[in-house]
Amino acid sequence: MSWLTDALKSSLGRKLIMAITGLFLILFLMGHVLGNLLLFKPDGGQAFNEYARFMTTTPVIQVLSYVTYLSIIIHAIYSILITRKNKEARPIGYAVNKGGENSTWSSRNMGILGTIVLIFLVIHLKSFWYEMRFGILPTVIYPGVGEFKDLYSIVAAAFTQWWYVLLYLVAMFGLGYHLAHGFESAFQTLGLNHKKYTPLIKKIGFGFAIIVPLLFASMPVVMFIQSLA
Amino acid sequence: MDFTLKIWRQKDAGSKGSFNTYSVKDISSDMSFLEMLDELNEDLIKDGESPVHFDHDCREGICGTCSMYINGRAHGPQKAITTCQLHMRSFKDGDTITIEPWRAKPFPVIRDLVVDRSAFDRIIQAGGYVSVSTGGVPDANEIPIPTSIANEAMDAASCIGCGACVAACKNASAMLFVSAKVSHLALLPQGKVEATSRAENMIAQMDKEGFGLCTNTGACSAECPKEISLTHIARMNREYFNAKQTSNNIPDKEEVHEG
Ligand code: HEM
Numbered sequence: 158m159s160w161l162t163d164a165l166k167s168s169l170g171r172k173l174i175m176a177i178t179g180l181f182l183i184l185f186l187m188g189h190v191l192g193n194l195l196l197f198k199p200d201g202g203q204a205f206n207e208y209a210r211f212m213t214t215t216p217v218i219q220v221l222s223y224v225t226y227l228s229i230i231i232h233a234i235y236s237i238l239i240t241r242k243n244k245e246a247r248p249i250g251y252a253v254n255k256g257g258e259n260s261t262w263s264s265r266n267m268g269i270l271g272t273i274v275l276i277f278l279v280i281h282l283k284s285f286w287y288e289m290r291f292g293i294l295p296t297v298i299y300p301g302v303g304e305f306k307d308l309y310s311i312v313a314a315a316f317t318q319w320w321y322v323l324l325y326l327v328a329m330f331g332l333g334y335h336l337a338h339g340f341e342s343a344f345q346t347l348g349l350n351h352k353k354y355t356p357l358i359k360k361i362g363f364g365f366a367i368i369v370p371l372l373f374a375s376m377p378v379v380m381f382i383q384s385l386a
Numbered sequence: 387m388d389f390t391l392k393i394w395r396q397k398d399a400g401s402k403g404s405f406n407t408y409s410v411k412d413i414s415s416d417m418s419f420l421e422m423l424d425e426l427n428e429d430l431i432k433d434g435e436s437p438v439h440f441d442h443d444c445r446e447g448i449c450g451t452c453s454m455y456i457n458g459r460a461h462g463p464q465k466a467i468t469t470c471q472l473h474m475r476s477f478k479d480g481d482t483i484t485i486e487p488w489r490a491k492p493f494p495v496i497r498d499l500v501v502d503r504s505a506f507d508r509i510i511q512a513g514g515y516v517s518v519s520t521g522g523v524p525d526a527n528e529i530p531i532p533t534s535i536a537n538e539a540m541d542a543a544s545c546i547g548c549g550a551c552v553a554a555c556k557n558a559s560a561m562l563f564v565s566a567k568v569s570h571l572a573l574l575p576q577g578k579v580e581a582t583s584r585a586e587n588m589i590a591q592m593d594k595e596g597f598g599l600c601t602n603t604g605a606c607s608a609e610c611p612k613e614i615s616l617t618h619i620a621r622m623n624r625e626y627f628n629a630k631q632t633s634n635n636i637p638d639k640e641e642v643h644e645g
């Protein structure tokens with residue numbers, strides 16, 4: 158297997174791992190944002206709680222969630238390896254450097270943007286994912302359906318805190334800019350760059366980077382405003 | 387025109403460098419950037435000081451030696467040119483101009499603005515040979531090549547190895563250069579025979595030299611005097627991933643030149 162480990166340790170191998178895990182996380186985001194839109198269903202959280210149980214108990218989804226955890230960990234570890242190697246490649250920097258004239262801001266700050274997302278993920282997972290799996294949650298009984306862990310009430314309570322809403326807004330800004338470069342970059346890394354489809358990939362990436370973070374950010378904002386009423 | 391120049395001075399590879407400030411006066415706006423430096427050097431020599439060392443050869447944008455980081459940009463503020471093609475009319479009278487050498491670990495500074503770019507030569511060497519049939523002179527059009535492919539290969543072949551891509555990249559990555567070299571042979575029938583080992587060996591050598599990893603910022607292509615396109619990097623990636631799946635190169639037997 159040494160040819161394979163050598164290939165994966167090479168610069169392009171590392172980039173490949175970064176791109177594949179990044180693309181998988183993009184797929185995850187798509188599913189996650191669509192599911193979470195159930196928070197907006199005006200049924201006191203029943204649909205959301207049913208969805209939360211489905212997501213934590215269905216075997217296929219459990220496998221997918223393990224792949225997601227793994228992707229986050231590998232993506233983060235490789236981002237450290239890559240960033241360290243890149244810093245080593247230029248031990249002495251320039252006194253004057255105008256990166257803004259040849260590249261986008263997001264493309265030059267993927268590490269910082271990713272770190273914002275990572276900090277958010279830790280807090281976010283502790284508040285909801287950990288509570289759902291290992292915490293002691295209140296339960297609700299829906300007539301004719303059964304007893305459910307009431308994750309909705311935990312989410313609703315979290316979103317009454319202004320600092321939590323602010324955390325979401327900052328993180329979604331970070332995610333948006335991370336995706337603004339990351340989406341198209343991943344295809345380029347995979348070797349998929351052609352005048353036939355690259356313009357479309359760029360458009361989809363741009364749209365994705367705006368719409369998905371905006372939808373995620375709308376949840377705490379709307380629920381915060383509702384909590385004031 | 388008058389300018390204040392802040393130039394990186396470094397005695398040799400081993401010593402610590404620093405910026406020195408000089409002023410040059412009565413510079414014609416039609417002078418090239420290198421001619422302006424020639425004027426400065428004349429003055430320095432007259433004053434008994436050591437002239438500023440910089441690489442140059444063709445002075446017409448084809449040899450790729452005139453490496454300089456000028457006011458925060460590789461080859462200065464204009465697009466698609468080398469330093470020798472940059473004219474003083476691109477600056478304003480009275481400007482302060484900061485001039486630095488390429489900054490990358492694989493490009494050590496030898497003196498002042500001169501860096502050692504032999505890492506590029508070793509990458510080319512690692513690419514190896516191209517098989518050709520000996521014997522009678524072949525007919526010029528014996529091997530059919532579609533125009534679009536010939537053009538694409540020619541675009542890649544126009545890379546002059548100047549190193550601006552490495553200098554401009556925030557990761558000091560050499561992928562644009564290597565991709566141009568991998569592409570221009572991989573596209574042509576003559577280069578197909580050794581395509582897999584060429585991609586594997588050149589990239590192995592690139593990594594060994596200590597260049598950074600591409601994060602697709604596109605700074606390289608934006609600063610490249612020959613406007614080499616990022617599509618070549620995508621092609622190099624395809625060539626490499628394909629080579630890893632199909633080539634018979636086993637790492638232990640792989641021959642990689644010393645860096
Ligand atoms: C849901 C979360 C995330 C998604 C969807 C995502 C997606 C992506 C994608 C698609 C790329 C482009 C890969 C390529 O250019 O080949 C990328 C690059 C990158 N990501 Fe993430 N990422 C996420 C989280 C993170 C986290 C948590 C970190 C850091 C701890 C991070 C750090 C980076 C860095 C440094 C790069 C640039 C490296 C490169 O372009 O090669 N990302 N990300």
Ligand code: SF4
Binds near residue numbers: 450545550562563
């Ligand atoms: S790819 Fe462009 S910038 Fe890089 S060495 Fe070749 S000509 Fe110079």
Ligand code: FES
Binds near residue numbers: 447
């Ligand atoms: S001196 Fe030859 S390209 Fe500038």
